[in-house]
Amino acid sequence: xxxxxxxxxxxxxxxxxxxxxxxxxxxxxxxxxxxxxxxxxxxxxxxxxxxxxxxxxxxxxxxxxxxxxxxxxxxxxxxxxxxxxxxxxxxxxxxxxxxxxxxxxxxxxxxxxxxxxxxxxxxxxxxxxxxxxxxxxxxxxxxxxxxxxxxxxxxxxxxxxxxxxxxxxxxxxxxxxxxxxxxxxxxxxxxxxxxxxxxxxxxxxxxxxxxxxxxxxxxxxxxxxxxxxxxxxxxxxxxxxxxxxxxxxxxxxxxxxxxxxxxxxxxxxxxxxxxxxxxxxxxxxxxxxxxxxxxxxxxxxxxxxxxxxx
Numbered sequence: 001x002x003x004x005x006x007x008x009x010x011x012x013x014x015x016x017x018x019x020x021x022x023x024x025x026x027x028x029x030x031x032x033x034x035x036x037x038x039x040x041x042x043x044x045x046x047x048x049x050x051x052x053x054x055x056x057x058x059x060x061x062x063x064x065x066x067x068x069x070x071x072x073x074x075x076x077x078x079x080x081x082x083x084x085x086x087x088x089x090x091x092x093x094x095x096x097x098x099x100x101x102x103x104x105x106x107x108x109x110x111x112x113x114x115x116x117x118x119x120x121x122x123x124x125x126x127x128x129x130x131x132x133x134x135x136x137x138x139x140x141x142x143x144x145x146x147x148x149x150x151x152x153x154x155x156x157x158x159x160x161x162x163x164x165x166x167x168x169x170x171x172x173x174x175x176x177x178x179x180x181x182x183x184x185x186x187x188x189x190x191x192x193x194x195x196x197x198x199x200x201x202x203x204x205x206x207x208x209x210x211x212x213x214x215x216x217x218x219x220x221x222x223x224x225x226x227x228x229x230x231x232x233x234x235x236x237x238x239x240x241x242x243x244x245x246x247x248x249x250x251x252x253x254x255x256x257x258x259x260x261x262x263x264x265x266x267x268x269x270x271x272x273x274x275x276x277x278x279x280x281x282x283x284x285x286x287x288x289x290x291x292x293x294x295x296x297x298x299x300x301x302x303x304x305x306x307x308x309x310x
Contacts, residue, residue: 006049010057013041017061021077022068036183036190039084039103043191046088047200054085075117079110083187091195096205100184108180115176127172135165167242174243178250185254208261212251217299220248249292256295259303266307 017038024034042061046054058081065077086106090099119125168175185207195202223245260274281287297303 042084043088103184256291
């Protein structure tokens with residue numbers, strides 16, 4: 001009898017996942033929000049029934065998704081399903097930090113699988129095509145500028161842009177990791193209220209409570225020193241060090257934002273203030289630099305303890 005109930009519950013959650021996936025893929029704007037809800041059915045099933053049955057549901061959901069659109073749907077379904085399964089496994093153990101870290105890794109792996117899968121299944125390299133489009137646009141811009149002002153050194157003017165483009169290509173692994181972390185954080189904050197409303201006992205954890213290990217500072221310092229050592233920019237060593245540097249810098253920025261939300265909460269300030277600072281810092285890069293410094297200070301010194309005591 002219990003086995004029949006589990007199968008029924010799995011079928012219902014699987015149907016819910018497929019409906020959400022259809023809406024996410026084919027409804028503009030609302031679909032973007034629903035993407036972060038896709039892992040929820042797998043979270044719920046994993047929290048209630050553990051890993052083994054959830055793997056079966058994940059495989060079934062991925063295969064069934066083929067009947068609702070393109071072949072690549074199986075990759076998308078697997079990515080969000082895997083993230084939900086991993087996060088649900090940690091939620092089942094009441095380990096929220098583990099859920100965010102595990103979800104970040106699952107999303108990162110999922111993005112890589114989708115990227116590689118699109119190359120082999122559809123013969124479409126999204127990243128390569130995107131950068132080729134940027135290069136073509138840059139060449140067209142050079143030609144236009146040369147026609148308007150023949151005396152201008154066009155190559156010199158566009159050198160900074162070309163260097164930035166090369167850096168972005170080098171940082172592709174970091175981009176996958178950073179987007180994975182962002183997706184995991186958003187999924188967590190969307191899922192928590194829904195899971196609590198559905199009577200799932202979840203430990204309370206908010207963005208303001210994020211506190212990375214102090215060792216992150218030492219890793220960042222070591223990688224910063226290694227960055228100063230000259231080397232071949234096309235070597236694996238250079239690529240690995242640069243990606244590690246930007247990933248650690250991204251972690252420090254998250255720590256800085258976390259402290260801002262913590263400070264606003266403890267001082268009774270409006271929640272809109274740290275949100276505004278977050279938006280402004282992305283528009284004005286100097287503020288992003290200050291947020292990173294704040295993250296470093298938060299990890300090095302017990303600022304939160306002093307604020308709490310006051």
